[in-house]
Amino acid sequence: MADTKRIYAFGGGQTEGGKDMKFVLGGKGANLAEMANMGLPVPPGFTITCQTCMEYYNAEPPAFPEGLAEEISANVAVLEEKMGKKLGDDSDPLLVSVRSGAAFSMPGMMDTVLNLGLNEKSVQALIAKSGNERFAWDSYRRFIQMFSKVVLDADGDLFENAIVKMKQDRGVENDTELTADDMKELVADFKRLVAEHVPAEEFPQLAVDGAVVFPQDVSQQLHLAIEAVFRSWNNRRARDYRRMEKIDDDLGTAVNVQAMVFGNMGETSGTGVGFTRNAADGTREYYGDFLTNAQGEDVVAGIRKTRPISELPDVLPEAGKELYRVFEVLEQAYRDMCDIEFTIQEGKLWMLQTRIGKRTARAALKIAVDMVDEGLITREEAVMRINPAHLDQLMHPQFDTTATYDVLAKGLNASPGAAVGEVVFSADDAEAAAAEGRKVILLRWETNPDDLHGMVAAQGILTSHGGKTSHAAVIARGMGKPAVCGAEALKIDMKAKQATVSGKGVVLKEGDIISIDGTSGIVVLGEVALVQPDVSGDMDTILAWSDEFRTTGVRANADTPDDAALGRTFGAAGIGLCRTEHMFLGERKDIIQDFILGESAEVRQRALDKLLEVQTEDFLGIFSAMDGLPVTVRLLDPPLHEFLDSPRDLEVEIVRAECGGASAEQLAPRRKLLAQIDAMSEANPMLGLRGCRLGITYPELYALQVEAITRAACELKKQGKDPRPEIMVPLVSVKAELATLREEIETVIVRVSQECEVDIIIPVGTMIELPRAAVCADEIAEVADFFSFGTNDLTQTAFGFSRDDIESKFLPKYLERKVLPRNPFETIDDGVAKLVSMGCERGRSTNPKIKLGVCGEHGGDPESVHTFYGIGLDYVSCSPYRVPLARLAAAQAALAETAQGSDNR
Template sequence: MPKYVYDFTEGNKDLKGLLGGKGANLAEMTNLGLPVPPGFTITTEACRHYLSHGDMPDGLGEEVAAHLAALESGMGKRLGDPDDPLLVSVRSGAKFSMPGMMETVLNIGINDRSVLGLAKQSGNERFAWDSYRRLIQMFGKTVLGVDGELFERAIDELKGEREDTDLDTPDLQRLVETYKGIVRERTGREFPADPREQMDLAIRAVFGSWNAPRAVLYRRQERIPADLGTAVNVVAMVFGNLGADSGTGVAFTRDPGTGQRGVYGDYLQNAQGEDVVAGIRNTVPLQELEAVDPVSYRRLLEIMATLEGHYRDLCDIEFTVERGKLWMLQTRVGKRTAAAAFRIAVQLVDEGLIDMDEAVTRVTGDQLAQLMFPRFATPEGDGRLTTGMNASPGAAVGKAVFTSARAVELAGRGEDVILVRRETNPDDLSGMIAAKGVLTSRGGKTSHAAVVARGMGKTCVCGAEELDVDVDARRFTTRDGTVVEEGDVISIDGGNGAVYLGEVPVVASPVVEYFEGGHPDDELVAAVHRVMTHADSVRVLGVRANADTPEDAARARRFGAQGVGLCRTEHMFLGDRRKLVEDLILATTPQERQAALDALEPLQTADFTGLFAAMDGLPVTIRLIDPPLHEFLPDITDLSVRLALAADQAPEKDRRLLEAVRRLHEQNPMLGLRGVRLGLAVPGLFAMQVRAIAAAARRSANPKAEIMIPLVSAVQELELVRDEAAKILAETGVDALIGTMIEVPRAALTAGQIAEAAEFFSFGTNDLTQMTWGFSRDDVESAFFGRYLDLGIFGVSPFESIDPDGVGRLMRIAAEEGRRTRPGLKLGICGEHGGDPESVRFCHEIGLDYVSCSPFRVPVARLEAGRAALASTGSDTR
């Protein structure tokens, strides 16, 4: 039979998966000889059994009874004894820290008889009755499901203008009776007087709190697996509410906000732990404990030094002082800001506690990304209008504009603007580039606005549903009736989704200035520099950038990119060039088609020349045009209406255009005439692009061109385009690799065949995810994604992080079979996942040569590639 209960003397900090973080660390402190109240831990295995079967596993009750008896023997007290009661706390504790997300119940073991014994033994009648009312209040809310506001209202009515500490014993006795009446009225039963029943019900409640909505939401946010479960810790109570010589507090061995060494924390006299967390009373700085109780203060500092040296990291400590005796209730590796994470990592290296390998594992790409975005100088500002989704981090201030044309116009005059739309589409690209930030009333974190904004490093708030955006009137209206007209200044915070009226001061990120070529003279920047330098020295994965313009490519190179992994040539055909594409589509004779291609070719040559110059000597992977065709054609309904209104006066070109739109109209453009299919259907299109690439290469000093053919499903498609491209390259004397994008499931499954005609693969995981799952990135969020996340079908959106079991398996198959055919096959990824930390680690695992991501994500990918390399050699990447 499995062992479900462990005494604190039996565990250690390496058993977090079994004992949870709290239980493992209580055991570790016990083993270090620190003053920890005795107790035992019920394992996460018991929790998982309870959650899946609805009842406790066989034998658990007997194990708990045995450990409780040992605890009682060691303490010389019995649970709920009427003369000298043992009281215990029942506390949650999962493998990964989830502060405040699950339940805790204190003071278990008090009833109408034992409260009298507690009063007698403590010599403090008020303390005993205060502990009793706390138990009923916490137990009633946590275990019995009584609305906590009812208890709060009762105590507020009793104390009036007084503080909690001003309530005397008769007050608290009346409050206990009131609380018991609330329980009776709301549950139809008396408050349980049996101490063992109290404990058993509390244990079940803590197990059940693993699936409480706030815990589920927190796990989703932190990407904590949903199947881990929580442990339960049963601990002998020590009391900080016994008078002025008692208290409770929280301490950090370093400042979790900045990383600086020192004494940081809060202390509250004559209080229990929940008083600090709930903010019922104002705490004092931890340093003031020295004046109140210098002996406990000095001992606390000694223990803090011991724990930091033992854990080799910032420690977060909860403690209680009971009549001058210091007790340690919890320690864990403390949460910290991104800035503190980098500072602490290099501090610990300098102090000899860790090496640079471990320093790299102590920080994350997500933390680096937080440091790179501009931010508001103050976290809150007057005039908050609404809150949407924090789609792309940063802080942006500018005049509200409602069309891309207006954004370009005002930005051209040197004015800062925020592009406000219901949602964006590819035609808004110019406006998004011109704007300081993007605000939409629709869409989510994987909508067009969000994906493109992140790629460009633009601040973006999406899905601000309370805003009624009227593009025609050039205004939006908030739920309370506030109207913001075009030209009014607004501020948007991509970190928390807040939207403000007026200007909130913005400060630039010194980390970005460093990546742009600045000197690492700031302490934080110096720490980032040291970590990044070491990550680059250990990583195996190359890091390239998705860049469509010379400016993007140059920035990517400054940020450390080792080439361009994806140049999306369709982006070069938007804006003013759309007319040339329309001419190409409308062409009815070879001569008309060639004239359109001839007009496009010099423009493409100039585009590629600029990219080769920016990446001088580094590879540039150019994807031949891959647009859903509808993006280059007018909306069929709008065009039909326009022609109907014009009647006989409609221009002939518009009539021809409508005919072409009807001919090419697709029910599902994402699965239609695009990629290699478009290149084969429109003779000369791909050839024109290859000629432009060759001409640009001949003009450049040290070009390294790679031509990528998109949306291939069959090797025959690739062979046809490859042969045409190879002929042009041979005629012009230009060397370039020819490969393909693996973005269709069939291509992944037939990669062995396709590798016969391809010199490299680049995984287009955006489309591969859509086609593997069978839903569109642009449509699913508002339809059912939220529900799927709530139900646990998705732990995280498959558009945010690679789905390793489905999409990832296709990638693994393609990589293995492609290299079996062509051992030297170069493998990369150029979808949005290329900048996602989890996805970067997966790409390292399956042996890709490089990842490619937006320029602003290049440093993140570099860091995560280093962390992935260290993880594969056994380093801890917590």
């Protein structure tokens, strides 16, 4: 790295880089350079590259790479020359911001320091130069507060509590009502808090007589701030966010050092965050918040009530007009909705950041479709811009329109969807409750990046402060979580874990049930019935375009007529997995138990006759719902003991009865049943008597299922319908298993079709879910019409992992230590994908016409769909609610290959 450029300048007539360099300069740095190249008003500065951050971490212990300090000093000198000011000068000081900026947007996850360069001398110079004593002391107290929290790792509540106490003592509500003398007093208080609460042993370079003294050396301030931003790349919230968004840990963050402009210089100054379109619903309107006499952190932190961006031209006409012009320039340049941060200093507009704005799924769909209609982008680009995972947002429930309820409080509709759960007041409590299987709503004054783990665990988020661009709103929208922000009627007592609702006489306590609607911004006490939304309009348009571009089919996993109909509604081209074991549960469990435990042939046959009747009805409903489309029915797969009572529960029942005086004669039937169940137990049921082994051992079970499938299909054909069943044999590992069962299956099909006087052809195939089956797929394919890869069990058997235990036992540690890059049961592992690829290649080598699909949960994971497209599968199958995601992901995989081919040419 010694000869690699580490620092790039921007603004002030000298700009290096542009928007295409986000993996070097980070998104923020690349876009600052781009705006400067476009001639927009950007305060000058320089960007330290993402690669330099990784150099920092590659040292042991982490440290600035050799020569970086000198390069920073040289770039500071250039910046001082551009600005005509010097950092820390006692006559006209230059102040800078130090901000993070990763290649992918990670809003609020990493750290920022503003007003760097202030000390006891430069604050006096700032007073003299600006003629505004309050502004100078306010800037200094902000710097100490932010630097202490971000760099010195002090508890941020210490400083907030000091501000709250001062406002109470002065009898004022807002920070802006505090005077210059008040701010000066806060500076002294903050320095005292640093000395009292920051451990001297952690910052020996700042210690005097055993206590940390807030640094006055501006070069030292800058060095420590840059290092703190580097460190923030690996804080917990940043790691959690990267894991959630599947962002590589090795990318690092850039650091942007930029000349400060000030929004807190009075009522002709201000700051804000804006979007070129409505980020919540996609409407073509300017959207966002601003504050006068404030700095940027005030807007996103939710500490003051913001004003909508539509009011800016009324308050600061020239700056508002210029901002609207910049909105149009940026949207045309980026050909997408842009998220913009700006500051207005004494009437002049300055651009601090732009990026492609985060948006809800509904907004993303509308913006994409609208931009196609406007001629700004193509249909292919529109499809590529939609994140398949974010379509989950549109599957989120809403309040039932027929429900009656009283509104407890109202806030801003920050992120759409509805949720019901118990109130919790901390992120840790939310995470703990979710681990216990409880559904919760996280209620906070306002969230901050440290709350991310609780936001992930909660059903929804509710805050009493903050606007539509606050941390809670932005993160909730990105996650697809319902959120209501700025519900100011809620007065929260964190210590007591309760919230009083002003004007209602209601006190919400931890554990109380509430419902929130992030679409309308309302809060309701108690549970409101939820319903699934109607998915149509822009989503249908995008998915119709997707269907034109994709070549991979998409089916649904469905075991009931209702699920089959739902899958078809969402665009499934058939059923890729119909699990018949689910048809043996509930009130039918007694029937299968009679077969398993019956001691006479008559008892067992009666059970089979009953099962034949109910299974035929099941298939009539499913085949009707999927009329004209293929339905792949998997014959019974799990071991029979799963349909029996728990032997341990039965044992406890016997002991209790015995203690209660039951006689041996009375207990004999229960003891006999326990012995029967124990006799069926296996050391490792996953690898025991299940799947095709069950069919070979109990051929009458598979025979009844095949008869039910065939009878249902024949009946529907007589009715003029077009049933297309396919029979799948599970857990095959050798050719002879499938060959043996296929012969028996076809014998039943022929017999039943002759009895029904209907000609019917039913393909027979197998589920490839064992490594041996993938390796020997060429042999198995000789007797198979299709393969469906069961990637859930294939992952289990390839790794030797239990999917039921991995997450609670060792997966978190594996992910933390990067033994695995991700959960292999969520996204297909490269090694398992190689088994699938091998199975496809070998299967086609002996049976070129074989149909190939996947029916594991990976079929609904967008990244896995891309992998399966590359392998060449004919279709993927997933839960009905994930069918739209798979359709979109399949189209994106095909378009990405087309684009790559064009690039290669």
